[in-house]
Amino acid sequence: MNIIIFGPNGSGKGTQGALIKARYHLAHIESGGIFRENIGNGTALGKKAKAYMDKGDLVPDDITIPMVLDALQAHQKHGWLLDGFPRNPVQAEKLWQALQASDLGVDYVVEIQVTREEAKNRILGRRTCANDANHPNNIFIDSIKPVGDKCRVCGGKLSARSDDQNEEAVNKRHDIYYDGENGTRAAAEFFKKLAEQGKTRYIILDGAGDINTVREKLLSELK
Numbered sequence: 001m002n003i004i005i006f007g008p009n010g011s012g013k014g015t016q017g018a019l020i021k022a023r024y025h026l027a028h029i030e031s032g033g034i035f036r037e038n039i040g041n042g043t044a045l046g047k048k049a050k051a052y053m054d055k056g057d058l059v060p061d062d063i064t065i066p067m068v069l070d071a072l073q074a075h076q077k078h079g080w081l082l083d084g085f086p087r088n089p090v091q092a093e094k095l096w097q098a099l100q101a102s103d104l105g106v107d108y109v110v111e112i113q114v115t116r117e118e119a120k121n122r123i124l125g126r127r128t129c130a131n132d133a134n135h136p137n138n139i140f141i142d143s144i145k146p147v148g149d150k151c152r153v154c155g156g157k158l159s160a161r162s163d164d165q166n167e168e169a170v171n172k173r174h175d176i177y178y179d180g181e182n183g184t185r186a187a188a189e190f191f192k193k194l195a196e197q198g199k200t201r202y203i204i205l206d207g208a209g210d211i212n213t214v215r216e217k218l219l220s221e222l223k
């Protein structure tokens with residue numbers, strides 16, 4: 001089973017991705033991890049990528065695509081969940097061509113949809129319980145609103161993750177994701193068109209629902 005997952009930061013993509021991965025025992029292929037592995041192992045592609053990154057430049061697609069393809073091929077036996085790539089329609093098309101040239105298919109493309117405002121609120125409103133990081137608390141989501149300034153589950157002390165609170169960074173990531181012409185939404189759209197031609201299957205999840213509802217919908221659609 002080969003799956004590509006799309007969803008902005010704050011959509012619950014991590015949670016749903018982990019669920020898919022566990023259910024089908026898939027390798028989690030994530031763009032950041034691919035870079036770290038290639039650079040850490042000093043592969044030829046990793047060295048080229050590092051030279052760009054050291055200068056603060058974007059790594060060009062003709063380096064990134066082969067790296068992603070290598071990772072996918074290495075895990076072809078058990079299948080994979082590709083996460084965080086492609087980020088734009090050009091990469092989507094190049095990846096699709098590379099997959100086809102290697103006889104690799106994509107069984108499902110999963111897109112978790114949430115409005116930009118909702119995604120942002122989810123990130124900026126997230127609070128972490130000192131007693132258990134899995135206690136859900138978000139000051140902007142009514143169903144999991146903290147009690148006063150304490151954890152809604154256990155009354156523990158809450159704190160905001162500092163990297164969650166950088167609104168500028170959140171906006172920057174969402175600018176790329178929600179750009180329907182040159183950004184990640186356009187990459188997702190590329191696969192949606194392929195699905196209309198019968199070349200893959202496309203599952204849209206409404207990420208605004210609670211985690212269990214989204215989960216059930218997802219599991220009922222994956223065959």
Ligand SMILES: [Zn+2]
Nearest residue numbers: 129135151154
């Ligand atoms: Zn708690």
